[in-house]
Amino acid sequence: MESHSLSLDLTIGIAKQSILQEPSPPPCLQEELKRVTEENMKLTSMLATMCESYDALRAQLIDMIGPTAAVASSEGARSSSPPSAKRKSTESAGDADDSVSSANSCKKAKEEGSKPKIWKLYARTDPSDSSLVVRDGYQWRKYGQKVTRDNPCPRAYFRCSFAPTCPVKKKVQRSADDHCLLVATYEGEHNHYQSSAAEVENAVSRKTAGTADGFGAAGAPETKDSRGEREEARQPELRERLVKDMASSLTKDPNFTAVIAAAISGRFLGISTAQEM
């Protein structure tokens, strides 16, 4: 997405800058340094603008869908009705949910005090898409798959793999009636930031397009309490997340090492001018 490439450009820009801050660079490099610095500042301001726009849009989105979205904690997931348009399919998804709920209800009594948060996400998928993948902005590692009794479609089990210590699990199963509908049941809360801002946008857009559950941009259940807290803490978090995204982009992007190598070998200027064209 655009924001992602922007952050990548930004990281490359920063990298270029740091490379060029080697002791006593030649005059042509100083000129380039100046240009890159300006470009970097422009990108930074663009990024800030985008973040503000994103915040505003997201706030609007939450206002729009908040009242209808089911607060999908274990207690509220089934009590609040989903939007009428999705009523039938949600009920059919409920077939799958019932097994989850009944399984969880057994534990409920025991774990009432310390049970992890459970929430659900309904996602429409292409009928031809047979994968049990719900793109919610986090990295998941599949650790099991099982065919359950009340649904011929297999249920897939995932763990959050973005952070080794993250306790969150999710189960994804197609609705027995509507095979286009994926029901993702999340368990626990993430103890880290979302892996990708682009994925966040993806998740949010999916939600507006066809999903109808409590699901914040951070992939956590969107309760009023947590929402208020996050609104307050958003700006510092956002900056920190951007920094992490940048670092992540640096380590993941093979092109970055090529840029570094090119810069070091003196081909940097050629690449830079070529990019401008």
Next chain:
DNA sequence: CGTGTTTGACCAGCGC
């Protein structure tokens, strides 16, 4: 070779 997925085996909880 490292990482993620698949899949059969295993385990624990529950109802009868």
Next chain:
DNA sequence: GCGCTGGTCAAACACG
């Protein structure tokens, strides 16, 4: 105690 079921493990496999 036994069988059923959901959830997890871990070896084998696939892929980049």
